[in-house]
Amino acid sequence: LFNRLSRKVKSMVFDFDGVTRDYVSTSVTWNKKSFELIDTGGLLVNPEKEDFLSGEVYKLTQDLVEAADVILFVCDGKLGVSLKDKEIAEFLHKSGKNVILAANKSDSSNEFDQNFYQFHSLGFKKIFPISSVHNDGIMELMDEVALGVKSEKTYEEKASCRVAILGKPNVGKSSLLNRILPNRLSLMRT
Numbered sequence: 232l233f234n235r236l237s238r239k240v241k242s243m244v245f246d247f248d249g250v251t252r253d254y255v256s257t258s259v260t261w262n263k264k265s266f267e268l269i270d271t272g273g274l275l276v277n278p279e280k281e282d283f284l285s286g287e288v289y290k291l292t293q294d295l296v297e298a299a300d301v302i303l304f305v306c307d308g309k310l311g312v313s314l315k316d317k318e319i320a321e322f323l324h325k326s327g328k329n330v331i332l333a334a335n336k337s338d339s340s341n342e343f344d345q346n347f348y349q350f351h352s353l354g355f356k357k358i359f360p361i362s363s364v365h366n367d368g369i370m371e372l373m374d375e376v377a378l379g380v381k382s383e384k385t386y387e388e389k390a391s392c393r394v395a396i397l398g399k400p401n402v403g404k405s406s407l408l409n410r411i412l413p414n415r416l417s418l419m420r421t
Contacts, residue, residue: 254295255405259394262377266394271295273400274319295395296323301379302330303372305398308337308360311346312353315399320353329379331357333372335403338362363406 256269272288296302304323306316323330332355337343343360350358357375361368376394396404 254291261373261380264377264380266300266376266380269295269299269395270405271395271397273402273404274322274397292395292397296326296328296397299328299395300381301376301394302326302328303376303394303396304330304332304355305335305396305402305404306332306350306353307399307402308334308343308346308350308362310336312349313399316353319397319399320355324354330355331359331372331375331379333368334358334360335363335398335406337367338365363403 254269254271256267259266259268271292274289274292302323304319306312332350332353334343334346334350337360347358359368359372359375361372363369380394398404
């Protein structure tokens with residue numbers, strides 16, 4: 232997701248958990264609103280059950296959530312809601328932040344339709360089926376993000392709003408950001 236939305240920065244993407252440990256950020260402009268977009272590491276809400284590094288990723292992600300104005304909570308649209316997704320949802324509800332749920336890897340409407348009620352049970356009003364790889368649903372998702380951005384700054388000015396992308400490991404957070412890099416500027420809306 233981050234790589235789908237970013238103009239300049241690419242996050243590493245591999246098909247296994249734990250690739251993104253630190254955060255990556257870039258400036259994005261959508262519908263004449265500029266904001267900082269942050270790709271977080273995969274979030275494990277109970278990092279003490281994992282390794283030391285997972286605990287550090289959790290602490291950093293807590294700080295990023297606190298600083299963000301909008302949270303893009305990315306789940307795996309093919310697999311449906313996992314226990315980790317439920318833990319992250321509870322964490323996000325407690326944060327009181329504006330959360331938009333993106334069911335990534337929803338490559339067909341059938342996949343999302345089968346899991347719709349699972350995602351709805353997480354308690355978020357804004358749910359978007361997307362496919363970062365195929366660019367499905369990205370424009371609608373970004374229109375909603377732009378509604379949550381308070382800044383009206385131009386791209387050249389420093390963004391004063393932050394949007395953080397988070398979810399459990401390997402749900403496609405970095406893939407989505409990779410899709411809006413300089414070679415994908417035709418997707419940008421201004």
